[in-house]
Amino acid sequence: MVIEDSLSVWWLLLAGPLWAAIGLYVLPRSQGKIKRDERIDVSRLQIAGLIGGFALGPLGLGLFYLLPEMIRRATLILGILIAVFVSSQVLVRVSDPNVPSVLWLVLAGPLWAALASYFIPRHYHDVDADDNNALTAAALGGFTIGPLIFGLMWKHTPKISRDWMIVLGSLGAWQIYTLFAIQNPGNPCVQAPFQVTYLAQQTANGVVIGCIYSLMAVGLTLIYSVQGIVSFAHGQLYMVGGYFSFYFLLHAGNILSELTGNEITVNPIWGIPVAGFIVFLMGAAFERGFLKPMHDGLIERASEYAILITFGFGFVIEYTTLAIAGPFPQRANRFIEIRRFTFPRTQITEDFSFGPLNIIGDRAFAMIVGIVLIFGLLYFLQRTWTGRGLRATSQDKQAAAVTGINPTNMNTLAFALGSMLAAMSGAALIPIFAWVPWVGAEMVGRSYVIVVLGGLGSVPGALFGGIIVGIVEALGAGCHPDPSRGAAYKEAFALLIFALVLLLKPTGLFGREPH
Amino acid sequence: MKGKSTLASLVVLLALVALLPFSVIHADGHCEFADEAIKIGGLVPLSAPGSVAGGVAMSWAFNRAVDDINADCGVQIGGQNHRLQIVIGDSEGSPERGQAVVERFILEDEVHAVSGVYHSAVGLATMGILDANGIPTVFSEPWNDNVSANGIMEYDGRPPRNADGVDHIFRISPASSMVGGVVVDWLLAEGVDNVVIIAENTDYGQPAAADEKARFEAAGATVTQINVELGTEDFVPILSRIQASATVPDVVRILVTGETSYNLTQQMAELGIAPTVDTICVTNQFAFQSEQYWENVPDGNYCTFNRVGIIPSLFSDIAVGLNADYFEEFEDIIPSFAMASYDALHILADGMERAGTISDGAAIVAAIETTDLELSQGRYYFNYGNHNDSMPADDGMPDYFWHQWPDPVVTMMQYFEQGQSSLDAAVIFPEVYQTHGTGYMAPGEMP
Numbered sequence: 004m005v006i007e008d009s010l011s012v013w014w015l016l017l018a019g020p021l022w023a024a025i026g027l028y029v030l031p032r033s034q035g036k037i038k039r040d041e042r043i044d045v046s047r048l049q050i051a052g053l054i055g056g057f058a059l060g061p062l063g064l065g066l067f068y069l070l071p072e073m074i075r076r077a078t079l080i081l082g083i084l085i086a087v088f089v090s091s092q093v094l095v096r097v098s099d100p101n102v103p104s105v106l107w108l109v110l111a112g113p114l115w116a117a118l119a120s121y122f123i124p125r126h127y128h129d130v131d132a133d134d135n136n137a138l139t140a141a142a143l144g145g146f147t148i149g150p151l152i153f154g155l156m157w158k159h160t161p162k163i164s165r166d167w168m169i170v171l172g173s174l175g176a177w178q179i180y181t182l183f184a185i186q187n188p189g190n191p192c193v194q195a196p197f198q199v200t201y202l203a204q205q206t207a208n209g210v211v212i213g214c215i216y217s218l219m220a221v222g223l224t225l226i227y228s229v230q231g232i233v234s235f236a237h238g239q240l241y242m243v244g245g246y247f248s249f250y251f252l253l254h255a256g257n258i259l260s261e262l263t264g265n266e267i268t269v270n271p272i273w274g275i276p277v278a279g280f281i282v283f284l285m286g287a288a289f290e291r292g293f294l295k296p297m298h299d300g301l302i303e304r305a306s307e308y309a310i311l312i313t314f315g316f317g318f319v320i321e322y323t324t325l326a327i328a329g330p331f332p333q334r335a336n337r338f339i340e341i342r343r344f345t346f347p348r349t350q351i352t353e354d355f356s357f358g359p360l361n362i363i364g365d366r367a368f369a370m371i372v373g374i375v376l377i378f379g380l381l382y383f384l385q386r387t388w389t390g391r392g393l394r395a396t397s398q399d400k401q402a403a404a405v406t407g408i409n410p411t412n413m414n415t416l417a418f419a420l421g422s423m424l425a426a427m428s429g430a431a432l433i434p435i436f437a438w439v440p441w442v443g444a445e446m447v448g449r450s451y452v453i454v455v456l457g458g459l460g461s462v463p464g465a466l467f468g469g470i471i472v473g474i475v476e477a478l479g480a481g482c483h484p485d486p487s488r489g490a491a492y493k494e495a496f497a498l499l500i501f502a503l504v505l506l507l508k509p510t511g512l513f514g515r516e517p518h
Numbered sequence: 519m520k521g522k523s524t525l526a527s528l529v530v531l532l533a534l535v536a537l538l539p540f541s542v543i544h545a546d547g548h549c550e551f552a553d554e555a556i557k558i559g560g561l562v563p564l565s566a567p568g569s570v571a572g573g574v575a576m577s578w579a580f581n582r583a584v585d586d587i588n589a590d591c592g593v594q595i596g597g598q599n600h601r602l603q604i605v606i607g608d609s610e611g612s613p614e615r616g617q618a619v620v621e622r623f624i625l626e627d628e629v630h631a632v633s634g635v636y637h638s639a640v641g642l643a644t645m646g647i648l649d650a651n652g653i654p655t656v657f658s659e660p661w662n663d664n665v666s667a668n669g670i671m672e673y674d675g676r677p678p679r680n681a682d683g684v685d686h687i688f689r690i691s692p693a694s695s696m697v698g699g700v701v702v703d704w705l706l707a708e709g710v711d712n713v714v715i716i717a718e719n720t721d722y723g724q725p726a727a728a729d730e731k732a733r734f735e736a737a738g739a740t741v742t743q744i745n746v747e748l749g750t751e752d753f754v755p756i757l758s759r760i761q762a763s764a765t766v767p768d769v770v771r772i773l774v775t776g777e778t779s780y781n782l783t784q785q786m787a788e789l790g791i792a793p794t795v796d797t798i799c800v801t802n803q804f805a806f807q808s809e810q811y812w813e814n815v816p817d818g819n820y821c822t823f824n825r826v827g828i829i830p831s832l833f834s835d836i837a838v839g840l841n842a843d844y845f846e847e848f849e850d851i852i853p854s855f856a857m858a859s860y861d862a863l864h865i866l867a868d869g870m871e872r873a874g875t876i877s878d879g880a881a882i883v884a885a886i887e888t889t890d891l892e893l894s895q896g897r898y899y900f901n902y903g904n905h906n907d908s909m910p911a912d913d914g915m916p917d918y919f920w921h922q923w924p925d926p927v928v929t930m931m932q933y934f935e936q937g938q939s940s941l942d943a944a945v946i947f948p949e950v951y952q953t954h955g956t957g958y959m960a961p962g963e964m965p
Contacts, residue, residue: 440570
């Protein structure tokens with residue numbers, strides 16, 4: 004099975020995909036000509052063409068064309084054979100440190116994952132088993148334990164619990180880390196014993212910034228869950244919140260200084276509620292003026308209107324701010340006078356020490372502000388009558404109206420609250436980043452990723468989504484083999500995870516399953 | 519009868535008043551202007567992702583130059599005074615947008631000359647269009663070496679602009695290599711051996727980083743280069759990586775512009791990477807705007823930065839006046855790109871006046887090549903052009919000296935007090951410009 008001559012491997016790699024492409028194109032188009040009482044669905048013929056062409060070339064395609072009853076069983080067997088072949092190559096290559104095995108490593112896991120995620124859920128469906136999470140488990144299992152996942156899931160078709168997912172997910176993470184360590188022995192993320200501190204540092208960086216990301220994303224998800232629209236003004240509301248806080252602090256400081264005769268600077272913590280209050284009113288006014296007609300049925304193409312009107316609102320805010328505040332970067336004073344918190348180096352054993360670990364003081368403070376606000380929002384949504392009203396409206400507007408909840412008011416409240424949260428996150432970050440009128444653009448793009456990753460409309464989803472994005476970005480930038488690219492690709496790492504999660508769980512991590 | 523005569527006089531008077539705007543000569547204060555104004559296209563970034571702060575400062579300088587030139591009766595050609603008019607176009611810092619604006623300048627606005635350009639990518643993308651259409655151009659801020667070098671050498675598959683005998687592009691901002699040379703010479707004199715360069719992924723950052731890296735490596739120093747995207751806010755993960763490296767870097771050199779550079783410098787200081795006793799912080803010329811710098815980089819004391827333009831203590835009367843007006847408008851010290859934009863319009867106006875034409879691009883170029891003007895940044899002249907039989911290479915000079923003002927002053931400066939004005943910051947290199955008798959101060963030291 005192991006081909007030692009690398010030339011033939013390359014030929015195989017070249018010819019296989021070629022026949023696979025031909026099979027993918029030809030076989031589904033032969034559907035009408037294939038002699039069968041019952042037509043085979045197109046996706047199965049596509050897979051058969053792909054696998055048959057890759058494994059046996061023209062022979063496989065001819066076989067499936069003439070003997071269609073073999074398609075189901077033969078594609079499974081051939082797929083497993085291909086995966087076994089690739090896996091054996093992986094073992095050979097990994098064991099030989101002189102041969103670059105990245106290609107093989109990259110090929111084997113996803114190949115088993117693709118096979119398992121194709122066949123296993125269909126098998127669950129055929130035997131009428133509970134196929135909830137079967138796709139995710141099959142893909143994760145294929146990636147981590149290869150053919151063994153067929154043994155585990157095929158015969159007994161077990162119900163996939165959360166424990167399964169945790170075990171398989173952890174195993175996958177460990178495998179990726181191990182493969183990465185084999186390929187990049189000098190990388191700070193794997194270099195023992197130092198890597199523990201470094202990974203902890205990067206994870207801490209990610210959690211801190213992730214909590215701040217979450218706060219902004221929570222507002223977006225709240226608006227979506229109640230109104231069913233995505234606010235394209237969210238980034239600008241975040242930006243203007245920062246400016247409201249900045250100018251409030253400036254003027255409050257001046258007034259207090261004049262009154263007392265001493266120079267007084269106001270702590271930026273006070274700017275957060277002020278900015279939130281002003282933008283709450285702005286959001287409510289905008290909703291009443293421009294979004295209410297949409298909910299009242301006065302707008303013909305409501306979803307397009309919502310995109311355009313919120314986009315326009317954002318535009319007006321950004322350019323008005325530019326005209327008033329100017330283009331020069333501004334920044335508020337610190338929350339706290341501690342530049343950074345340092346967890347000192349600690350000798351754990353004779354050979355192993357942990358630390359030092361640094362967290363920038365203002366970021367830690369902003370993280371706490373973010374967490375407090377998110378939990379405050381959760382409390383409001385779960386424990387107050389108005390919050391429950393919002394949740395009820397998000398689930399079923401008509402049913403909510405029957406119980407005495409006014410959906411119109413709830414729509415306004417949701418948009419105002421969402422805008423307020425964006426503004427408060429801006430006010431929490433203006434002591435941390437240089438603030439310019441277009442500062443919201445980068446942040447809002449990330450918020451959309453977080454909201455979809457966490458599950459549209461889910462507040463806990465936005466919280467965890469933000470933390471995940473923060474950690475993935477930090478680890479991606481910190482661990483990329485080429486430091487010069489790690490920083491440049493920072494946002495791409497989050498998008499990679501985003502794509503992967505959507506592939507395996509299209510509703511997002513905490514999204515509601517469609518009825 | 520008398521009533522008819524009065525009525526006729528009134529009609530004639532009204533007709534004269536109505537025709538006044540259409541007369542050949544307009545009176546404007548003490549000057550009389552010809553009907554045809556000279557239109558100069560000012561290409562600057564006024565929207566993100568461009569450096570809006572830079573664009574606003576350059577626009578201000580253009581308008582100030584236009585006011586000064588018109589107050590001095592505009593540009594005198596053929597016995598007539600022509601009013602100067604600036605047409606501002608927003609490049610957004612994007613090459614494609616810059617090209618579109620330049621095409622609009624040429625086809626719709628029918629400009630006679632162009633100036634400005636902040637981002638190198640915009641300069642590189644638009645210079646070919648401007649040259650092909652015979653528009654005399656004086657760039658006031660792009661630094662990429664090839665902006666001027668493409669006059670006589672092939673660049674990116676494009677033939678030299680001067681291949682047809684006229685190159686319409688001039689530059690009065692420094693080439694990246696001119697700045698890089700000063701920074702590297704100073705750092706090598708300080709004995710650095712382990713260098714980290716953080717560069718933006720642009721046509722300014724990447725060539726500048728490559729140039730400095732080559733110079734450091736030629737001197738035997740070890741260089742680690744990290745590329746970042748403009749507009750990034752959070753640099754902590756990548757800075758943690760620098761902090762975790764086995765050897766402490768001797769210097770962190772930042773080749774990033776705008777508010778991104780402020781975020782990067784501040785986060786670097788907050789994490790305790792630089793400036794420290796072991797590691798020199800070298801940020802970019804944005805640090806010269808001291809009001810903005812201290813507001814956005816409160817922990818940036820003892821950072822050094824390269825400064826382009828005459829040092830504040832040697833400001834000419836023109837520079838002092840400009841700086842005072844700029845301070846009144848923006849409450850900060852005037853940046854070099856604003857001074858260069860002001861000067862660029864004077865160079866164009868002077869070229870047209872000496873050429874005696876506002877529309878013959880080749881004649882204006884020939885006149886600009888022989889410029890000899892004292893303006894806010896010093897004396898302007900161009901060593902290499904069609905007026906000189908020698909090419910830069912003949913004199914052992916790099917190709918970017920073609921149509922390049924050779925004398926932009928590049929100095930290294932350093933803050934040594936929290937909240938210090940850049941007018942009081944120490945000039946530390948070259949030695950001839952040193953203001954505080956020191957080549958560098960480690961944190962805690964005083965001159």
